[in-house]
Amino acid sequence: MLNRRDILETIKMIDEEHLDIRTVTMGISLFDCVDRDVDAFCDRVYEKITRLAGNLVATGDAIAREYGIPIINKRVAVTPIALVTPGYSVEDMLKVAHALERAAITCGINFVGGYSALVHKMATQSDLNLIKSLPRALKETSRVCSSINVATTKAGINLDAVKLMGEIIRECAEATAEADSIGCAKLVVFANVPEDNPFMAGAFHGVGEGECVINVGVSGPGVVSSAIAKHPEADITEIADIVKKTAFKITRMGQMVANEACRRLDVPFGIVDLSLAPTPAVGDSVAHILEEMGLERCGTHGTTACLALLNDAVKKGGTMASSHVGGLSGAFIPVSEDAGMIRAAGEGVLTLDKLEAMTAVCSVGLDMIAIPGDTPASTISAIIADEISIGVINNKTTAVRVIPAIGKDVGESVAFGGLLGEAPIMPVHRESSEKFISRGGRIPAPIHSLRN
Amino acid sequence: MNAVISVIGRDRVGIIARLSNICAENNVNINDITQKVRHDTFTMIMWVEIPEGEKDFAAFAKEMEDAGAEMGLIVHVMHEDVFDSMHRI
Numbered sequence: 093m094l095n096r097r098d099i100l101e102t103i104k105m106i107d108e109e110h111l112d113i114r115t116v117t118m119g120i121s122l123f124d125c126v127d128r129d130v131d132a133f134c135d136r137v138y139e140k141i142t143r144l145a146g147n148l149v150a151t152g153d154a155i156a157r158e159y160g161i162p163i164i165n166k167r168v169a170v171t172p173i174a175l176v177t178p179g180y181s182v183e184d185m186l187k188v189a190h191a192l193e194r195a196a197i198t199c200g201i202n203f204v205g206g207y208s209a210l211v212h213k214m215a216t217q218s219d220l221n222l223i224k225s226l227p228r229a230l231k232e233t234s235r236v237c238s239s240i241n242v243a244t245t246k247a248g249i250n251l252d253a254v255k256l257m258g259e260i261i262r263e264c265a266e267a268t269a270e271a272d273s274i275g276c277a278k279l280v281v282f283a284n285v286p287e288d289n290p291f292m293a294g295a296f297h298g299v300g301e302g303e304c305v306i307n308v309g310v311s312g313p314g315v316v317s318s319a320i321a322k323h324p325e326a327d328i329t330e331i332a333d334i335v336k337k338t339a340f341k342i343t344r345m346g347q348m349v350a351n352e353a354c355r356r357l358d359v360p361f362g363i364v365d366l367s368l369a370p371t372p373a374v375g376d377s378v379a380h381i382l383e384e385m386g387l388e389r390c391g392t393h394g395t396t397a398c399l400a401l402l403n404d405a406v407k408k409g410g411t412m413a414s415s416h417v418g419g420l421s422g423a424f425i426p427v428s429e430d431a432g433m434i435r436a437a438g439e440g441v442l443t444l445d446k447l448e449a450m451t452a453v454c455s456v457g458l459d460m461i462a463i464p465g466d467t468p469a470s471t472i473s474a475i476i477a478d479e480i481s482i483g484v485i486n487n488k489t490t491a492v493r494v495i496p497a498i499g500k501d502v503g504e505s506v507a508f509g510g511l512l513g514e515a516p517i518m519p520v521h522r523e524s525s526e527k528f529i530s531r532g533g534r535i536p537a538p539i540h541s542l543r544n
Numbered sequence: 545m546n547a548v549i550s551v552i553g554r555d556r557v558g559i560i561a562r563l564s565n566i567c568a569e570n571n572v573n574i575n576d577i578t579q580k581v582r583h584d585t586f587t588m589i590m591w592v593e594i595p596e597g598e599k600d601f602a603a604f605a606k607e608m609e610d611a612g613a614e615m616g617l618i619v620h621v622m623h624e625d626v627f628d629s630m631h632r633i
Binding site for chain 1: 578602618629
């Protein structure tokens, strides 16, 4: 039988340390909705999403109530839209975005992901039209999320797409300038994008997936932080063990919720994403874990090493706790969504260059970072090119979600509210990257892509 | 279904009496109880069996939590599988 210490430990994790299931995301294939006629396609998309995900929120809430574990988000991810919209114009694409928005509202979900294109080698006309529609699509909808994959280790980097995305991110920022450029918070540029990621804004339902699937993303930076705090004299090997054990417990909870959600919704289980996803709440910060390991402030020397240990230990502990692991799995370091990162960036300790180094050893990338509103498109493209190179060369996922805060500069901040948090505007290098970006073309795949 | 009820707060007279009464009224059988008072802090864990379909789980849990809150206690009613999954391999 369970002992009281274990029971009280679990309750403390939930009550005081912000343990939760961050998202239960239903992946839905849209391949069977394809139609030359955009209105027919939109009708089928709306019907399919609302039919399959109509009970998602109620089911998630019932599980949360019965098991006593909060399930923060219930979401839907669909097949990348550019793959199922043959020959659609920019206006047609916008109709699709609105159909997704309507479906999300009907289902009561806060985000639907998959307004996406995969252009890591080259772009089709549908890809380009979807990308061109983004400034309007992200302004006119509030729940639709987009991701664009511009590189893979196998294909190299599509620099034309990187150039285009710098321009599009600026346009999205300008289109939503009155709301602190929030459009950019719903747009991620990826290298090696995973096909089963449950986390927004980068979630979509990959081409190798089935008809419908449930993927679950766990969280729990506060639990890891508290576990380390209980061992102030532990050496770093012991710290790694503590993180592993904690990650194991957190992930077991995620697996259990995933199994139960799949059973109740009669949908197959996909993966658990073992991610430490922070929130702006005090005590739910990845930066605080690194500081608990012994850094005065996140961003100082030693940060990359501590993050590398954390990321690796989370995966080691979590892998054994789940039957299938996938998605982004690792530690997330979004600036605006993490109280410790916000403070460190505000104090100037955590810089864009340091964040780039950190992304070489953890999941995702330059995430939710506000930059000055007058940053040129070519500089944004160059930031993307740098970050994406780290992913391509190291055979891992990296991503960029930066927010040029229109009309604002270093010293000010942007506030999105809720889980998206707030971000101090971080300085970028002022020297131009224009010539490099304007060359266009493709950066060839690295030699280690030839593994055949 | 098997559930775990945890009760934490300042000790006072009648905690077990009140909460076990609610269990009885809802046809919830108590399989085991462990309880401790240390430095005036009361902690109790009850392992109970809630009959399927008798009464809405959420309604029973809320009744227990509300009764606890009236006595200044934090009460959680949770499915046993949560703890099993986390602490048993």
